[in-house]
Amino acid sequence: MKIVLINPPHTAIGSRIPDDHLPPLGLLSVAGPLIDDGHDLSLIDAEFGPMTIAEIIDRITANGPDLVLIGHSGSTSAHPTARAIAEAVKRSDPAIRVVYGGVFPTYHWREVLAETEAFDIVVRGEGEETMRRLAGALAANRPLDAIAGIAYRDGRGEVRATQPAQAIADLAAYRIGWELIDHASYSYWGGKRAVVMQFSRGCPHLCNYCGQRGFWTRWRHRSPELFAREIARLYHEQGVELINLADENPTSSRKAWLAFLEAMIAENVPVQIVGSTRADDIVRDADILHLYRKAGVVRWLLGMENTDEATLALIKKGGAKTTDREAIRLLRQHDILSMATWVVGFEEEKLSDLWRGFRQLLSYDPDQIQALYVTPHRWTPFFRIARDRQVIETDIRKWDYKHQVLKMRYLNPFVLIACVKLIEVAVQARPKALVRILFHRDREQRHSMRWYTQMGRRVWFHEVLEFLFRRRHLKNGPTLENFWGAPQDDEEESMLRPQRHIKSLDAAE
Structure with missing residues (x-):
């Protein structure tokens, strides 16, 4: 699958005032296993600029992805921006599936999926193994109900949540996708x-x-x-x-x-x-x-x-x-x-x-x-x-x-x-x-x-x-x-x- 990772531009003072920027570890941690599974990944770090939503959508359109994954370490205060990006993605191409991960959506998945149809799937908890399984299922058009640690909208539009995923026992089993930055x-x-x-x-x-x-x-x-x-x-x-x-x-x-x-x-x-x-x-x-x-x-x-x-x-x-x-x-x-x-x-x-x-x-x-x-x-x-x-x-x-x-x-x-x-x-x-x-x-x-x-x-x-x-x-x-x-x-x-x-x-x- 062709997957675009998006680090939303954060409105917090700590993101906008300093001249320095740090790479989005959460997205890169998910990226490593996906790259190793053969998926085609790219990263849009919208903190630089910061990028406008229109600029983000132009970059996404240029990549032509099957899947967009949005996540941010400051996930509560970044949520309104993440939602705006997801809704813009859907307006540009309704066929692109949008996955959302982070601490805030992990706990607020009910509200996230109820307030907008722009998010198709929420990853709850650690994302490395869950995203591997999710991307594999989506690529093969398999049902999602067997994938632990997600919430999603089924074919009838009803919100469903699977059982929680297990925390990763061996952190060394998953590498960071440093090559994306x-x-x-x-x-x-x-x-x-x-x-x-x-x-x-x-x-x-x-x-x-x-x-x-x-x-x-x-x-x-x-x-x-x-x-x-x-x-x-x-x-x-x-x-x-x-x-x-x-x-x-x-x-x-x-x-x-x-x-x-x-x-x-x-x-x-x-x-x-x-x-x-x-x-x-x-x-x-x-x-x-x-x-x-x-x-x-x-x-x-x-x-x-x-x-x-x-x-x-x-x-x-x-x-x-x-x-x-x-x-x-x-x-x-x-x-x-x-x-x-x-x-x-x-x-x-x-x-x-x-x-x-x-x-x-x-x-x-x-x-x-x-x-x-x-x-x-x-x-x-x-x-x-x-x-x-x-x-x-x-x-x-x-x-x-x-x-x-x-x-x-x-x-x-x-x-x-x-x-x-x-x-x-x-x-x-x-x-x-x-x-x-x-x-x-x-x-x-x-x-x-x-x-x-x-x-x-x-x-x-x-x-x-x-x-x-x-x-x-x-x-x-x-x-x-x-x-x-x-x-x-x-x-x-x-x-x-x-x-x-x-x-x-x-x-x-």
Whole structure:
């Protein structure tokens, strides 16, 4: 079959403001197995430009595909654009089948297929094996009801869903279709040639607001040695300088992560690694952090989410303020940058709560801060907790963590954004932070910090101007449940557990 993969142009601030773009890992992960099965694939990465829908359709028409596959990593806020593309595809050629995948359609497949006939099939959960089977069935004109992990409209126009697919047990069985991209077009961290990769999938922790934990069903990791070898190959053959890990928690297993660090050191390639992990894993690994840095790790985003113990308990974060502070200290000791995420809106904060949070952030002394707004997902347990709160933003393109979407009882939107923006400035522009940006002993880290500061400044002004001139919040909006529908945390796990037990799944190793 002739298949076109589409990465929609994302409206989120993080996609539009930076000059850098990263390749769409999800689509490339699905592409590899399809290419190996003999299908003819091409990729339209509409983030560049960004491309208009008319330009996307022209590219699709030029390819003349049998199948169009649409997916985006920011799938909730990208959904309106994905839908517009799908509807334009159908208008241009109704015979083209449109397949839709990602986290949002995995859980909202009922609504997705009910709101428009432009999407023919939704892939639920991991796409590598499901898409192989789906493409094979479509090419041979076989029935779809035997393919696990999809939802579709049958010949009578009725929406049907098959049983969930099983999560992939052996991640090494599926390769990434790197040949679909020009590596020279993708960069990060201030112009460094970069790719997105995954060492692991899933997370063993119980944070109740996380929209990714249930999607991956269970924590699994790749072969540490093979993963390091692939990174080295990308460096030698494509000049890749930086790896952005898309894992939720790559360090869950100390044993597996240590094996990866040692394999990277053995490969001896000057590749930098950035990603996200937990503060308690950093403290756990205090004795091997020198290996983190030697292997190329230069920055960790630490998902601290909040600085209030009661809030951390509410969202079942499982962390502690003392651990968060110690993790940042340890990272700095080993010349690894720390970025602390701080989320407002989990509870009905007052000004005094924000002041206390600000003081706590100062005591943490992170190198960078990313201030976010709580953005509940219907398939998470936190959605049930917040179901009666009012929605003030009904444009789901703004449900990207960088916009306030839920009403606060004590703080109106103007006061909240003013506090958040002032806190960002105060944390990033404090004397300690400025000294590090200007005089950090590591030249590469100085470059990284200056690049992030430059991007942060551009985003900061964009957010303020957008709030003042382009946003209109509802004063009496619908409840969260009325807006999205009933909680579906009973469906949180999108796939069945892997059949084959893998020893490395034990995060306590």
